[in-house]
Amino acid sequence: MKKTFLFVTLMSGLIALQSCESKKEEVVGSNSTETVDTVPLTPIVEAVGNPTDVKADPGTFQVKPLKYGYDELNEYIDAKTMETHFSKHYLTYINNMNKALKEAGNKSSNIEGILKSMDMNNAALRNNAGGYYNHLMYFDIMSPNAQKEPSGELLTKINETFGSLEQLKDQLSDAAAKRFGSGWAWLVVKEDGQLAVTSTPNQDNPLMPGVETPGKPILGIDVWEHAYYLKYQNKRADYVTAFFNVLDWKEVESNYNKAK
Numbered sequence: 001m002k003k004t005f006l007f008v009t010l011m012s013g014l015i016a017l018q019s020c021e022s023k024k025e026e027v028v029g030s031n032s033t034e035t036v037d038t039v040p041l042t043p044i045v046e047a048v049g050n051p052t053d054v055k056a057d058p059g060t061f062q063v064k065p066l067k068y069g070y071d072e073l074n075e076y077i078d079a080k081t082m083e084t085h086f087s088k089h090y091l092t093y094i095n096n097m098n099k100a101l102k103e104a105g106n107k108s109s110n111i112e113g114i115l116k117s118m119d120m121n122n123a124a125l126r127n128n129a130g131g132y133y134n135h136l137m138y139f140d141i142m143s144p145n146a147q148k149e150p151s152g153e154l155l156t157k158i159n160e161t162f163g164s165l166e167q168l169k170d171q172l173s174d175a176a177a178k179r180f181g182s183g184w185a186w187l188v189v190k191e192d193g194q195l196a197v198t199s200t201p202n203q204d205n206p207l208m209p210g211v212e213t214p215g216k217p218i219l220g221i222d223v224w225e226h227a228y229y230l231k232y233q234n235k236r237a238d239y240v241t242a243f244f245n246v247l248d249w250k251e252v253e254s255n256y257n258k259a260k
C-alpha cells in the first residue's frame with residue numbers, strides 16, 4: 001500500500017515538472033542559450049465594423065464620417081481601438097449630448113457657442129458636448145497620409161513661440177503625461193492670437209468657461225485610456241509619440257487659419 005502511494009506521488013511530481021517545463025521556451029542569445037517563461041500574449045482583436053455604418057439617434061448633432069478606415073492607422077493606433085473609440089465612445093457622446101440639449105431646452109446647433117456658454121454645473125451637457133467636440137477634432141486631425149510638419153504661417157508662429165516644432169511636441173507630450181487620469185492635451189490660439197499648450201480634465205476643453213488657459217483649440221490629443229490601452233497599456237507616453245506619426249499638420253494649419 002505504501003509502495004503504491006509512493007509510486008503515485010512520484011509520478012504526479014514528474015508530470016507536474018514536465019508541465020512546468022512545457023511552459024518554457026528556448027531563447028537563443030548571441031552568446032548563450034537560456035530558457036525563459038513564456039507569457040501568453042493577448043491578441044488585439046481586429047476591427048470588424050465599418051465607420052460608415054455608425055449613425056446617431058435622431059437629434060441636432062449627427063456623426064461626421066471618419067475620413068479613413070479603422071485599420072488605416074494600424075501601425076500606430078490599432079483598428080479595434082479606432083473602431084471602439086469611434087463607433088462606441090464618440091457615438092455615445094453625440095447621443096447623450098442631443099438628449100442633454102433637449103432636456104436643457106437648448107435648440108442651438110452651434111457647438112462652439114454651446115461650449116462657450118456652458119453651465120459647468122450641467123454635468124450631462126458639459127461631459128457629452130465636450131466629448132463630441134473634442135473627438136470631432138481628434139479624428140479629423142489624424143490621417144494615414146498625414147502631412148508630417150506644419151508649414152507657412154503656423155510653422156513661423158510655432159518657431160517664434162516654442163523655439164521649434166520638436167519643442168512644441170515636447171510641451172504637448174509633457175502636458176499629456178502630467179494630465180492625471182483622463183483628459184486632453186491641447187494646442188490653442190488664445191484671444192490675443194498667441195499659441196499656448198494646455199490640458200483639461202475629463203471632456204472639458206479650452207472653450208469652456210473658467211478653464212486655466214482659455215483659447216480656441218487647433219490640436220487635441222485624447223489621453224483617456226480608451227484611446228490607447230489595447231496597444232500601449234499603461235504607456236501613455238509611447239501612444240503620444242505614436243500619435244505624432246498620424247497627426248496631419250495640414251488639418252492643424254486649417255484649424256489655425258480659422259482660429260487666428
Ligand SMILES: [Fe+2]
Binds near residue numbers: 085135222227
Ligand atoms: Fe476618447
